[in-house]
Amino acid sequence: MSSGETGERRLGIVGAGRVGTTIARAAIAAGYDVAISGSGGAERIALIVEVLAPGARAVTTEEVVAHSDVIVLAVPMHRFRELPRDLFAGKILIDAMNYWEEIDGVDQELATAPAGTSILVQERFPSARVVKSLNHITYYKFDEGRRPHGAPGRIAMAAAGDDRAAVAAVMQLVDRLGFDAVDAGPLEAGLALEPDGPVFGVSYSADELSSLLWPAASSA
Amino acid sequence: MTTPELELGLDTFGYITVDESGQPLAPDVVIRNYVEEAVLADSVGIDSFNIGEHYRPDFMDSAAHVVLAAIAGRTKRIRLGTAVTVLSTQDPVRVYTNFATLDAVSNGRAQLVVGRGSLTESFPLFGFDLADYEELFEEKLDLLTRLLRDQPVTWSGKFRSPLVNQYVTPALPEGHLPTWVGVGGSPQSVVRAARYGLPLMLAVIGGPPGRFAPLVELYKRALDAYGHAPLPIGMHSHGYIARTDQEAVDIQWPYWKETFEKAALERGWARPTMARFQAERADGSLYIGSPETVATKIAAMMRLLGLSRFDLAYATGRMPHPQRLATIELYGREVIPRVRELLADHPVPPISSSYPAKAVTAPTHV
Numbered sequence: 001m002s003s004g005e006t007g008e009r010r011l012g013i014v015g016a017g018r019v020g021t022t023i024a025r026a027a028i029a030a031g032y033d034v035a036i037s038g039s040g041g042a043e044r045i046a047l048i049v050e051v052l053a054p055g056a057r058a059v060t061t062e063e064v065v066a067h068s069d070v071i072v073l074a075v076p077m078h079r080f081r082e083l084p085r086d087l088f089a090g091k092i093l094i095d096a097m098n099y100w101e102e103i104d105g106v107d108q109e110l111a112t113a114p115a116g117t118s119i120l121v122q123e124r125f126p127s128a129r130v131v132k133s134l135n136h137i138t139y140y141k142f143d144e145g146r147r148p149h150g151a152p153g154r155i156a157m158a159a160a161g162d163d164r165a166a167v168a169a170v171m172q173l174v175d176r177l178g179f180d181a182v183d184a185g186p187l188e189a190g191l192a193l194e195p196d197g198p199v200f201g202v203s204y205s206a207d208e209l210s211s212l213l214w215p216a217a218s219s220a
Numbered sequence: 221m222t223t224p225e226l227e228l229g230l231d232t233f234g235y236i237t238v239d240e241s242g243q244p245l246a247p248d249v250v251i252r253n254y255v256e257e258a259v260l261a262d263s264v265g266i267d268s269f270n271i272g273e274h275y276r277p278d279f280m281d282s283a284a285h286v287v288l289a290a291i292a293g294r295t296k297r298i299r300l301g302t303a304v305t306v307l308s309t310q311d312p313v314r315v316y317t318n319f320a321t322l323d324a325v326s327n328g329r330a331q332l333v334v335g336r337g338s339l340t341e342s343f344p345l346f347g348f349d350l351a352d353y354e355e356l357f358e359e360k361l362d363l364l365t366r367l368l369r370d371q372p373v374t375w376s377g378k379f380r381s382p383l384v385n386q387y388v389t390p391a392l393p394e395g396h397l398p399t400w401v402g403v404g405g406s407p408q409s410v411v412r413a414a415r416y417g418l419p420l421m422l423a424v425i426g427g428p429p430g431r432f433a434p435l436v437e438l439y440k441r442a443l444d445a446y447g448h449a450p451l452p453i454g455m456h457s458h459g460y461i462a463r464t465d466q467e468a469v470d471i472q473w474p475y476w477k478e479t480f481e482k483a484a485l486e487r488g489w490a491r492p493t494m495a496r497f498q499a500e501r502a503d504g505s506l507y508i509g510s511p512e513t514v515a516t517k518i519a520a521m522m523r524l525l526g527l528s529r530f531d532l533a534y535a536t537g538r539m540p541h542p543q544r545l546a547t548i549e550l551y552g553r554e555v556i557p558r559v560r561e562l563l564a565d566h567p568v569p570p571i572s573s574s575y576p577a578k579a580v581t582a583p584t585h586v
Contacts, residue, residue, distance in 0.1 A: 018405050038408075047445055048407045051438040078351055102340045102487070105350030138490075140431045195488025202490045 012064035015074035016045040024053035026142040030176045035067035078104035088128035092166045095121045096134040116191035131161035131170045132190030146178025156180040156206040160190035180206035227529040228556045229268030231303035234280035238538045250280045253541045262295035264552025270303035275341045285318040292326035299329045304402040306337035308356040309346045312364035333421045335402030414442030419451040424505045429521045454529025458536045459507025461550040475537030511554035519562035
């Protein structure tokens with residue numbers, strides 16, 4: 001079974017809004033071949049992609065899936081259930097979505113998900129290898145916070161998932177994008193990466209992020 | 221030919237403010253107080269006064285057009301607008317009648333910024349499903365622009381009854397009721413504003429303003445792609461002006477902290493800290509400091525992004541009325557003249573080209 005990220009730098013992104021185009025820009029800068037889709041035909045997002053993520057290719061969602069073994073899901077959270085259940089079969093699917101009541105409406109299932117919303121994403125796409133990541137830093141840090149591996153002051157991002165090979169692949173992607181990667185544990189640990197969680201919206205170093213996500217380990 | 225001009229305005233959400241002892245004022249007092257703030261704004265040369273739209277116990281701005289009409293009766297020059305009108309949950313016909321009437325009573329000073337709004341209490345209040353927000357905004361913007369440009373209107377949509385060869389009164393003189401689209405940062409919203417040929421207002425509550433440069437570029441490219449001439453672009457951000465930087469920080473910080481503590485709890489945002497406050501002041505989107513500090517920052521940002529309008533969301537939070545008046549005085553008398561001086565050579569698209577209304581001559585017997 002392919003683990004996704006290794007030497008080849010290809011990335012697919014579903015969602016051409018603020019988050020999707022921002023991640024696309026960071027991936028292009030990291031040397032990735034990026035394919036990105038919005039809702040509907042590629043022509044609807046062509047100008048957006050050309051201006052906000054030059055170098056990425058605006059395509060259909062089916063073409064995004066065919067393009068890469070690693071796909072970022074960055075649609076408004078209330079829309080993910082509209083995608084076919086087996087669309088991402090065998091793919092590493094990075095759940096970069098957050099539930100925002102002001103955008104997604106009142107959705108009790110998402111609002112009260114006891115083990116985090118990524119569990120619901122995994123349930124929706126049972127054949128995908130879901131990893132929660134890229135969702136917890138302020139989006140403009142993807143532009144301004146990128147640093148080479150080992151650079152001082154590098155910001156960290158966490159990845160949570162049950163498929164450990166998939167988590168390792170996402171951590172490699174995070175590092176290549178310009179951020180230290182922290183393993184947050186299983187998919188349900190992704191709850192800590194969500195809005196209202198202990199690390200959301202603030203830039204931390206890898207040590208700080210680890211100690212917030214693994215307080216017992218760091219105090220031991 | 222209208223000379224290109226800058227617009228430097230004020231925005232308020234009608235915060236429930238406190239008195240000197242920290243007690244919240246009654247809603248009716250709050251509303252009369254900000255009418256006084258607008259009257260002062262007019263007298264010190266501020267270009268516009270714009271009121272938000274919320275339905276919350278801490279914001280007294282649920283009927284902006286009524287307050288604006290009261291202000292109109294007591295002022296001569298200042299433009300009167302919204303920041304923003306939550307068009308998604310309004311009937312565009314009613315928005316048109318309210319603001320075309322405001323335009324009449326104010327002798328042509330009405331303006332609008334329409335948007336989805338970033339708080340969502342109006343959806344359940346008026347019986348709309350937030351999940352429809354994209355469709356709602358699209359449909360209502362379509363009808364509003366038709367009412368502004370193409371009367372009589374024949375139109376049908378999903379969320380209200382159709383109109384057949386309909387005139388809606390009062391007719392607007394050509395060029396009146398400039399209508400901007402307010403966006404938070406979604407590229408799709410930027411493209412939509414361009415598609416409708418409406419000027420763009422960016423609501424920026426944090427982070428370095430330079431990060432909006434790609435969206436400005438997207439807007440310009442999209443205007444061109446849709447065959448529209450360049451249109452003005454503006455920005456709304458929070459700020460407070462006092463005699464010195466330190467005084468401004470000392471006055472604004474406790475209210476800013478209180479406001480964003482509440483937002484952190486309600487909206488899952490990161491909690492406010494003094495470090496973040498100071499970082500936003502230095503490099504981000506808080507315009508807090510002495511008149512020179514704030515004027516320099518506004519001018520630099522407008523030049524960087526090629527903006528022609530800036531609305532200061534003044535005195536964030538429950539800050540008392542006297543301190544609000546003080547900042548309005550400094551903004552009008554010192555900051556705005558200094559910004560104009562700093563931007564004397566700054567080219568901007570003529571505002572006149574942004575006026576969506578075409579002359580409508582309704583038959584008198586309809």
